[in-house]
Amino acid sequence: MKTTIIGLFVIMLTTQWSFAQNTAAEQEIIQLSKDKWQWMADKNVDKLGNLFHEKSMFVHMGGSWGKEREMDIIESGGIWYKKAGIHEVSVKIIENTAILLNRIDLLAEVGGNEVTNPFEVTEVYIKQNGKWKLGSLSFTRLMTRDDN
Template identity: 75%
Template sequence: MLKTIIGCFLLFLATGISYAQDETSKQEIIELSKTKWQWMADKEADKLAELFDEKAVFVHMGGSWGKEQEVNIIRSGGIWYKKADIHEVSVEIIDNTAILLNRITLIAEVGGNEVTNPFEVTEVYIKKAEGWKLGSLSFTKLMGFGDQ
């Protein structure tokens, strides 16, 4: 009986510790995502290059590509992510992977034209030895501002 009680207590304790670690990781990812949006607005291509995993993929309305092209587009101003107004954010942690969903209104300059679009943005982060790396950034355009 004592073994059962001790076993249940240890299981409860481990679950609590795991939950606290997940909550800490979720907050870390939310802050990292906010920082990423600011780096994108400031065209901090070198900082973004450090954040993006070498195998990262980026999905936009106009196509999809890898890290090098995304960094070059930001560096050249081909897409200038001027401001991301974040309306909702959620994070789920699965093992060493974090999936963040942002519902945003994005003000950007694309090919010299300023555009404003509502998006659901999916960001996938992978925990590596050197910290969290962005593995995927995908924009899904919402049908209208009323969807926010």
């Protein structure tokens, strides 16, 4: 009986540990997302231009648009993504597509006004020619702020 209980305990621990680990591809996407937030804060349109797919789409509280307009907004400071406080991250990879969910508090300057909003952000990445490209970035405003 004691051996059975110990065996079950070991199985439970190893199962939870294996689920908690991210694959190398998932880690790559998580790091790329973190880098993207920093590049947005730095208004680094050169790096963002390389990351954003030519046909990428961006969905904000105020509307949706493509790569060119998003790049113009970032460069001009129309939206200045100052800091993304990341609380939760999850990634699912389906063949050459990665879907990342971020629960964040975003400090931004919009039209000259500094605001902080809680968001669930969906990022969709597509792997082309061995490189991940951002295909979509969508912000869903949450009703309550995460206090983690």
